[in-house]
Amino acid sequence: MRDIQIGGLVSFTTIDYPGKLAAVLFLVGCPLKCAYCSNPHLLCPGNGEYDPERVMDWIQSRVGKLEAIVFSGGEALMQGNATVDYMQRVRALGFKIGLHTNGFYPGALEQAINIIDWVGLDFKATREKYPDLTGQDIAYNNMIRSLDILITHNKDFEVRITCDPLFIDKDNLMEIMDILSARGVQNVAIQKYIPHFETDTHKTTDVMRNQFFIDTDLRDKINSMFKSVIWRE
Ligand code: SF4
Numbered sequence: 001m002r003d004i005q006i007g008g009l010v011s012f013t014t015i016d017y018p019g020k021l022a023a024v025l026f027l028v029g030c031p032l033k034c035a036y037c038s039n040p041h042l043l044c045p046g047n048g049e050y051d052p053e054r055v056m057d058w059i060q061s062r063v064g065k066l067e068a069i070v071f072s073g074g075e076a077l078m079q080g081n082a083t084v085d086y087m088q089r090v091r092a093l094g095f096k097i098g099l100h101t102n103g104f105y106p107g108a109l110e111q112a113i114n115i116i117d118w119v120g121l122d123f124k125a126t127r128e129k130y131p132d133l134t135g136q137d138i139a140y141n142n143m144i145r146s147l148d149i150l151i152t153h154n155k156d157f158e159v160r161i162t163c164d165p166l167f168i169d170k171d172n173l174m175e176i177m178d179i180l181s182a183r184g185v186q187n188v189a190i191q192k193y194i195p196h197f198e199t200d201t202h203k204t205t206d207v208m209r210n211q212f213f214i215d216t217d218l219r220d221k222i223n224s225m226f227k228s229v230i231w232r233e
Contacts, residue, residue: 002079002082003052003082004027004052004079004082004083004085004086005027005028005029005079005082006025006026006027006028006049006050006052006055007026007027007028007041007042007049007050007074008025008026008039008042008049008050009023009024009025009026009050009055010023010024010026011023011058012066013070016070016072016098016100016120017067017068017070017096017098017118018118018158020067020068020096020098021065021066021067021068022066022067022068022069022070022096022098023059023062023066023068023069023070024069024070024071024072024100025055025069025070025071025072025076026039026042026072026073026074027042027071027072027073027074027075027076027078027079027083028042028044028073028074028079029042029043029044029073029074029075029078029079030042030043030073030074030075030078030102031075031078031104031136031139032075032102032104032134032135032136032139033134033135033136034124034133034134034135035132035133035164035166035167035202036162036164036193036194036195036196036197036202037196037197038194038196038197039073039074040197042073042074043074052086056086056089056090059090059093059095060093062095063093063094063095066095067095067096068095068096068097068098068117068118069090069095069096069097069098070097070098070099070100071083071086071087071097071098071099071100072099072100073100073101075101075102075104075105076099076100076101077099077101077104077105077108077109077112078104078105078108080105080108080111081111083108083112084108084111084112084115087112087115087116088115091115096117096118097115097116097117097118098116098117098118098119098120099112099116099118099119099120100119100120100122101119101120101121101122101146102121102122102124102134102139102143103121103122103123103139103142103143103144103145103146103147104136104139104142104143104146105142105146106142106145106146106149109146109149109150110149113149113153113155116155117156118155118156118157118158119150119155119156119157119158120157120158120160120189121143121146121147121150121157121158121159121160122143122159122160122161122162123143123147123159123160123161123176123180124139124143124161124162124167125140125164125167125168125172125176126168126172126175126176127140129167129168129172130143132167133164133167147159147183147185148183151183151184151185157187158187158188158189158228158230159180159185159187159188159189160188160189160191161173161176161188161189161190161191162191162192162193163190163191163192163193163209163212164193164204165193165204165208165209165211166202166204166208170211170212170215170218173190173212173218173222174218174221174222177222177225177226180225180226181225181226185226186226186227186228187226187227187228187230188222188226188228188229188230189229189230189231189232190212190213190222190229190230190231190232191232192209192210192212192213192232192233193209195209213231213233219231
């Protein structure tokens with residue numbers, strides 16, 4: 001079996017796993033091509049830069065100092081068994097396992113579901129806009145299947161919506177909120193789009209990016225629909 005490919009590591013974070021001191025592993029590879037991707041260097045398999053066994057030795061050295069290891073990307077589940085096996089080894093050291101995922105691999109999620117303690121799932125746009133944003137026709141359906149797996153297994157998870165104003169307007173955001181609320185989702189994070197790599201065909205302004213966050217009626221309405229709503233500005 002191929003070794004896990006780790007393209008990046010954040011050795012300490014308090015914001016990537018709720019309430020836990022954590023480190024983040026950024027795994028190589030992603031099946032999507034989001035217009036706003038901030039990690040394009042991670043998208044191509046073959047770009048693994050870290051020796052997985054040295055990373056494991058380092059993780060072992062963090063026992064008693066960190067509480068959780070978060071698997072992010074790229075798309076952490078794209079590496080399938082290699083990711084799941086590595087998660088199992090990390091869990092055996094006593095760490096909580098976090099996962100940041102775009103939901104493209106519901107089969108791998110199902111396989112890993114009992115190893116993972118907390119998940120941050122991206123809900124990127126409405127069904128109509130998903131193919132344009134992600135470059136993948138099946139991404140929306142796969143993400144919904146992953147969402148339903150998290151719900152069915154009663155997992156601790158957060159659904160994250162990054163408000164790229166070229167792909168989401170306020171009506172779209174409410175449409176997504178209605179879908180999540182109808183499914184009984186409890187924890188939602190509305191994230192401001194950060195313009196890492198603006199191009200001639202993908203240009204936004206502060207006014208466009210801020211529109212969701214300064215609309216108090218919209219915020220109040222969404223806040224009333226869920227147990228927890230985080231507005232990440
Ligand atoms: S899912 Fe994440 S890593 Fe993959 S292309 Fe989109 S933003 Fe980039």
